[in-house]
Amino acid sequence: MSPGDLLDAGFAEPSLPRSNGTPTFDAPWQARALAMAVLVVEHAGRPWDDFRLRLIAAIDDDPERPYWDSWVMALDRFVADADLLESHE
């Protein structure tokens, strides 16, 4: 069985772009969460590793949790730890 058959079967959104037969994201919010992480890390002037370590921790927290859910948890933590939403008001 090919890896694509095995684990990419969950992809159902036909309108999303595919590369080498595999859709990049299985829902638009995942693409937005990815882009937001890249932009927020850049805005905070932090190395990408700062986000990656939080992603590792989120996955380690619950290895069975869907990958992009862990991604959003890591993004939430990064934003909180960098005080990006706390500054004024």
Next chain:
Amino acid sequence: MSEDHHHRLPTTPVEARVEVLEALLIEKGILDAGTVDGLVEYYEHQVGPMNGAKVVARAWIDPDYCARLLADGTAAIAELGFGGVEGEHMVVLENTPQVHNVVVCTLCSCYPWPVLGLPPNWYKSPPYRSRMVREPRVVLAEMGCAVGDDVEIRVWDSSAEVRYLVLPMRPEAGEAVSETALADLVTRDSMIGVARL
């Protein structure tokens, strides 16, 4: 321009959270919606395994480039215009008749975005991440990639700073094949090391 990208009614808590977070970050002036749209477009259309395939095809036809690629992956890949987040420390692993390389990230999903795009789902799955290290020959066989017992399998864990790209062996594909035609032969999976050409 963003109308089509948004689900107006989030269907899951995590989807709703992403919308709230984006709205808050926009309100604070940290993000603007257009920039998010642009980056989404970039990751969906501009980066992907076709970039890595160009690198591989060039290495196959140009021994000098191949030597530079193996000596300093990041610099040689940048020669073709590829680089950026998750591609800062590239190491290229050459497959030979004696050695088959395969890449995994045991801790999360580190992956060379500029040359391969974003990782496929199975790459991020717990079974792949744990089993590829323990029993690579078995996992590869299950994935349809049989590696002979006389070939050494080397598993590379990309959890540190380094991102790996496998340089597959050039298939016997007739003579005088163009660089573009060669690039078409290169699959994403062959550059992760879970397929052979």
